[in-house]
Amino acid sequence: MRNFKIIIQYEGTRYQGWQRQESTCNTIQGKFEAILGKMTGQKMVQVDGSGRTDAGVHAYGQVANFKIDTDKTPEEVMDYINQYLPEDIAVISIEQMHERFHSRLNAKEKTYCYRIWNSPLRNVFERKYVYELSERLDIEAMKDAAQYFVGKHDFKAFTSNKKSKKSTVRTIYSIDIDYSETKEGYKDITITYNGDGFLYHMVRILTGTLIEVGLGQRKPEEMKKLFENATRDMAGALAPAKGLCLMEVRY
């Protein structure tokens, strides 16, 4: 069996997220497994992603790997998959790896971007990739607040997954908040999160919390109280999926 690593892009709008589900075939993982099953004739090809993305979340550089028995070159495998993928999913690179490579277990660092279109006007062209928010955000306050999240912390207040007994400690290396501005003064804000890994819903809850700071509903220094014994209800709302994009996974 040969082990292939692929880098994938998708617009998440139409999908029920990354993870295969019994009740729907409309998942990214499900699409890949169906195509590779067809290509190889294997009953079940398991395609492991670097992590699950939620329904509606996009990916510019999701990484996955799978083991198959084939005579094709890596480029032929990639062409075959792309030929059967719909127009909102694409494999952009492929590489044969050693047999122990695993896209999730070996991931060292991930980058996510969250985009906010901060304007009373809708964004016709980018509407599927941005969260549209009309009230003006105080970006400096958001930057101040974001710095409290950087570092190694217990982020259990920032996940929707209550049952897991696994560690909720993660390290965020950086959070950068940048924006471009239209001549009318509307801002296209991008929050870039860089860390060793993120819990279920973590980036969206961090973003929801930063938005509440930007709206003046919380003060930056209040972020300190959201670690240690904090609970989910103390952190901010879950920001909408469509503003989120998994940019890159590093190994």
Added chain:
Amino acid sequence: MRNFKIIIQYEGTRYQGWQRQESTCNTIQGKFEAILGKMTGQKMVQVDGSGRTDAGVHAYGQVANFKIDTDKTPEEVMDYINQYLPEDIAVISIEQMHERFHSRLNAKEKTYCYRIWNSPLRNVFERKYVYELSERLDIEAMKDAAQYFVGKHDFKAFTSNKKSKKSTVRTIYSIDIDYSETKEGYKDITITYNGDGFLYHMVRILTGTLIEVGLGQRKPEEMKKLFENATRDMAGALAPAKGLCLMEVRY
């Protein structure tokens, strides 16, 4: 009656172009006229655009005007329209003009952009706004060819409208070809056309001709032969609608 000028954005994918048609209500003009009819109670509000855009063509700055009898402020008119528009159309500004202002007759200059994604890989996120072309284009040759089109010429070989007895002379002020490049060497090419006006299909046929130069099927200096007594069959193919966007109209 008050005369309002509006600037409009739309993603043209779902529409049969700008112009109202009897057989379909799915036109941009038709959407506006229906909303304004509802708002004013007038039987027929005519919304004049600066020009028709074809089915599938986008607009970042289309201009239109209409005359209505209303007590609303311009901002209230804009908010009313935006409230009833679908998410792929928006009014981004409004201004009350003198009664003789006409968006088409008074237009002095227009800018169109045509985008080509020059890569063997699909473009997942921008796929509705770019023409995807896998064969590598010679951009320097395209730039050389474009310079022959700049200036005042008879562009009758560059329009699909055979019947019109109107003048086919137009002045192109500039054609700029720029691109950004991914790390894999794929180019996102934008051709920007600036002129006093463009004939039916003219930008798409100019683009189709430049693409044939970029593919090595024509030489830049052959462009000289496409004026004067040239006919439509001597110019290049009609480039696909989805790469085209009306950027700005100046008065």
